Amino acid sequence: MLVVEDEALVRMMLLSVLDDVGFKVMEAAHADEALHILAAVPDVRVVVTDVEMPRGSINGFELARRVRNDRQDIGVVIASEHVAPATSKLPEGAYFVEKPVRPERLLEFIRALLS
Incomplete structure (x- = not known):
């Protein structure tokens, strides 16, 4: 699983929640970093991403x-306020929260997404 969030405290909270239920979680601070991780790590099954990230x-x-265009096997959760x-x-294959x-x-x- 990959969490993409520019706000460090929010990212840490999401990582903690997902780790607590047993998911293996990686993190990225912006979309460019996430794309780099996705290219290097083929077993990501879900991406949780913020919408507005000033960097990237x-x-x-x-x-x-x-x-979703490149990897239909990856589900996406998009988060925004x-x-x-x-x-x-x-x-x-995407949800909004x-x-x-x-x-x-x-x-x-x-x-x-995983079922």
């Missing part, structure tokens, strides 16, 4: 589109 060349929506996009705007992220909601989406 693309946002979380574009990252989700690239991930802004209004949820229409389901038709999300890439197939509002921030602040409730751990039980995040885990529900991840388990759905």
